[in-house]
Amino acid sequence: MFSTEFLDLPPLASAGGTVTLPGSKxxxxxxxxxAALSGGTTTVHxxxxxxxxxxxxxxxxxxxxxxxxxxxxxxxxxxxxxLGVPGAKLFLGNAGTAMRPLTAALAVLGGDFELSGVPRxxxxxIGDLVDALRQLGCRIDYLGNExxxxxxxxxxxxALDAPIRVRGxxxxxxxxxxxxxxxxxxMHGSPATGTGASSPPPEGAPRDIxxxxxxxxxxxxxxxxxxxxLARFGIDVQREGWQRFTIPAGARYRSxxxxxxxxxxxxxxxxxALGALAARTSGSNGLKIQGxxxxxxxxxxxxxxxxxxxxxxxxxxPNWLEVSRGAWPLKAIDLDCNHxxxxxxxxxxMALYADGTSTxxxxxxxxxxxxxxxxxxxxxxxxxxxxxxxxxxxxRVTPPASVSHWKAAAVHTYDDHRVAMCFSLAAFNPAGLxxxxxxxxxxxxxxxxxxxxxxxxxxxxxxxVPVLCIDGPTASGKGTLAAAVAERLGYHxxxxxxxxxxxxxxxRRAGLEPEATHADAIAALARKLPVRFTADHRVLLAxxxxxxxxxxxxxxMDASRVSALPAxxxxxxxxxxxxxxxxxxxxxxxxxxxxxxxxxxxxxYLTASxxxxxxxxxxxxxxxxxxxxxxxxxxxxxxxxxxxxxRSVAPLKPAQDALLLDNSDLTVDQSVDLVLSWWQDKQxxxxxxxx
Numbered sequence: 101m102f103s104t105e106f107l108d109l110p111p112l113a114s115a116g117g118t119v120t121l122p123g124s125k126x127x128x129x130x131x132x133x134x135a136a137l138s139g140g141t142t143t144v145h146x147x148x149x150x151x152x153x154x155x156x157x158x159x160x161x162x163x164x165x166x167x168x169x170x171x172x173x174x175x176x177x178x179x180x181x182x183l184g185v186p187g188a189k190l191f192l193g194n195a196g197t198a199m200r201p202l203t204a205a206l207a208v209l210g211g212d213f214e215l216s217g218v219p220r221x222x223x224x225x226i227g228d229l230v231d232a233l234r235q236l237g238c239r240i241d242y243l244g245n246e247x248x249x250x251x252x253x254x255x256x257x258x259a260l261d262a263p264i265r266v267r268g269x270x271x272x273x274x275x276x277x278x279x280x281x282x283x284x285x286x287m288h289g290s291p292a293t294g295t296g297a298s299s300p301p302p303e304g305a306p307r308d309i310x311x312x313x314x315x316x317x318x319x320x321x322x323x324x325x326x327x328x329x330l331a332r333f334g335i336d337v338q339r340e341g342w343q344r345f346t347i348p349a350g351a352r353y354r355s356x357x358x359x360x361x362x363x364x365x366x367x368x369x370x371x372x373a374l375g376a377l378a379a380r381t382s383g384s385n386g387l388k389i390q391g392x393x394x395x396x397x398x399x400x401x402x403x404x405x406x407x408x409x410x411x412x413x414x415x416x417x418p419n420w421l422e423v424s425r426g427a428w429p430l431k432a433i434d435l436d437c438n439h440x441x442x443x444x445x446x447x448x449x450m451a452l453y454a455d456g457t458s459t460x461x462x463x464x465x466x467x468x469x470x471x472x473x474x475x476x477x478x479x480x481x482x483x484x485x486x487x488x489x490x491x492x493x494x495x496r497v498t499p500p501a502s503v504s505h506w507k508a509a510a511v512h513t514y515d516d517h518r519v520a521m522c523f524s525l526a527a528f529n530p531a532g533l534x535x536x537x538x539x540x541x542x543x544x545x546x547x548x549x550x551x552x553x554x555x556x557x558x559x560x561x562x563x564x565v566p567v568l569c570i571d572g573p574t575a576s577g578k579g580t581l582a583a584a585v586a587e588r589l590g591y592h593x594x595x596x597x598x599x600x601x602x603x604x605x606x607x608r609r610a611g612l613e614p615e616a617t618h619a620d621a622i623a624a625l626a627r628k629l630p631v632r633f634t635a636d637h638r639v640l641l642a643x644x645x646x647x648x649x650x651x652x653x654x655x656x657m658d659a660s661r662v663s664a665l666p667a668x669x670x671x672x673x674x675x676x677x678x679x680x681x682x683x684x685x686x687x688x689x690x691x692x693x694x695x696x697x698x699x700x701x702x703x704x705y706l707t708a709s710x711x712x713x714x715x716x717x718x719x720x721x722x723x724x725x726x727x728x729x730x731x732x733x734x735x736x737x738x739x740x741x742x743x744x745x746x747r748s749v750a751p752l753k754p755a756q757d758a759l760l761l762d763n764s765d766l767t768v769d770q771s772v773d774l775v776l777s778w779w780q781d782k783q784x785x786x787x788x789x790x791x
Contacts, residue, residue, distance in 0.1 A: 101548040101552075110560050115379075116381030116386065124365065125153070127361050128144075142175070142357065142358070145360045147172055152546065187211045199215060204277035208281045211253065215250060217250070235264055236259060266278055308346050311345045325399070362392055362396055365443070366403075367521070368389055373525055374558070376423060376450065381559050387424065399440060411425070411427025434459045435460060452484065457498040508784035520540060566685070569755075571688075572707050581763070586685075588776060622668055703754075
């Protein structure tokens with residue numbers, strides 16, 4: 101997952117290949133709670149690993165559940181409808197799928213509980229659910245603003261002698277919460293509601309529990325998910341239309357033993373849209389999506405129908421979909437989106453590529469999600485050059501009038517995962533403009549590896565992947581600087597010096613002295629180096645961690661000698677070019693800006709006096725237990741500078757358009773900030789954002 105302040109997406113051109121989706125958030129958190137409320141142990145397969153599921157798992161452990169995690173598999177030891185603790189303070193982040201159902205379940209079971217979340221969660225309404233729970237005798241107090249979390253729950257005095265009424269026109273999660281909580285009352289013989297029959301059951305006998313929905317129920321497909329999962333856990337709810345739901349007398353949660361979580365249909369929408377709007381990558385048959393199919397129990401799978409209306413070609417099977425571009429430009433639509441509330445956001449970005457104005461209707465629920473999504477989508481679409489009309493429950497989007505009307509934009513994501521994922525698709529704009537996504541880590545709520553998945557199935561426009569080169573002499577600090585800059589930008593790092601050190605190491609291990617007589621043999625080794633750079637800056641050679649080994653003085657000397665061999669340098673060029681991948685590259689070396697990436701957007705030539713460099717190297721070696729002297733190190737550095745500067749191939753020198761940075765008197769942070777400011781000056785987004 102990218103944890104940078106922002107992520108710059110270069111202009112993208114095509115898509116193809118296969119992407120495997122993470123588990124559904126809606127299903128994952130429902131299954132976790134149902135498993136916790138049941139007796140016995142439930143093994144959950146393919147569970148989504150995200151912010152929302154982590155806060156739910158943490159909450160269940162705090163309530164006394166046994167939780168054992170093994171990758172995407174989790175075992176839950178259920179509580180059989182009885183809490184293992186008398187009370188707890190639960191922090192639920194911004195997870196509505198945890199806050200609402202846990203509020204209902206804990207209010208019915210009773211105890212001393214406080215439920216809170218991030219500031220945005222305290223702005224998401226919960227009053228209609230609280231009102232419904234208070235009807236049946238639950239004790240709930242607001243600890244902040246009336247109608248919103250945080251909440252304090254106490255011990256109830258349940259009185260279920262009348263139907264429980266709940267509004268359906270704000271959030272379907274309120275009804276879901278009641279449907280999941282009220283079987284707990286049935287499990288322990290609490291008084292239950294009447295059934296409406298002319299002859300009520302005898303006093304004290306189990307009775308049905310009835311929920312009545314007031315007003316129009318929105319997001320009905322999410323209630324379908326709840327009902328199907330309840331059935332898997334032994335609760336067969338009877339439904340009369342969408343207004344009356346009956347939990348039968350004597351209902352009791354029973355673990356299914358094992359249950360698999362479908363991939364997230366809402367997350368599928370971004371890749372369905374991607375296949376619809378992107379040209380096919382050469383050699384591919386379109387975009388294949390693994391983990392969810394057209395027969396999914398999730399309502400958002402009906403996004404397929406909307407995508408087809410806009411021109412997408414979609415085929416599929418029970419657990420996969422294949423999507424490719426059909427009509428182009430996409431066709432404008434006018435659509436009631438109440439049945440696909442989350443996925444409909446993706447349609448708003450697809451509308452940027454349509455042949456006219458698109459209208460998305462019946463989406464008032466967007467305003468009470470992770471952010472006010474109606475306002476957010478309207479504001480960010482306008483930044484890209486669209487004309488947008490925002491209504492109380494609709495959004496009307498007219499795409500930029502021409503290629504020249506598209507704008508490079510820094511998209512504010514409002515700590516909303518779906519905003520971030522939607523607007524990544526704007527990187528396919530016909531103007532070839534980059535798109536900046538602010539706070540990309542917000543996708544961790546449901547799809548932590550979203551951007552990695554996106555990059556794995558997309559190809560950039562020619563020469564669009566940005567490169568920042570940092571060259572300089574030995575011990576100038578370029579490796580440290582390059583790694584820090586790459587981390588701040590979320591870019592890949594190319595440590596070209598490591599490649600030469602690895603080549604020297606490979607030569608030594610093959611019994612080859614790093615000199616001209618063995619140039620061809622060393623080049624053959626270099627051409628097939630089994631090297632891998634890890635995210636934590638380790639260097640692996642054929643799986644062996646050689647990070648420290650190649651930082652020795654001997655390895656440095658060997659690197660300097662093999663780098664002077666033209667055959668070795670040629671052998672490593674293709675390997676270095678292959679490192680230029682999405683979203684960008686920071687390349688560190690001695691000839692990155694002059695030979696390997698002469699067209700790089702920014703070239704920095706880093707240096708420091710020999711005395712300063714010797715002092716740094718001395719501290720570094722002493723800290724690792726090596727014995728040396730300042731005088732010998734300085735002499736060695738000066739000799740190496742002379743050798744590198746005078747070699748016949750790619751001599752060490754600044755590129756003509758490089759910016760010179762003498763870091764003799766600068767800290768690493770100061771150097772990083774200076775390079776990033778130079779980099780920022782070359783971007784179309786304005787100043788680097790700071791919270």
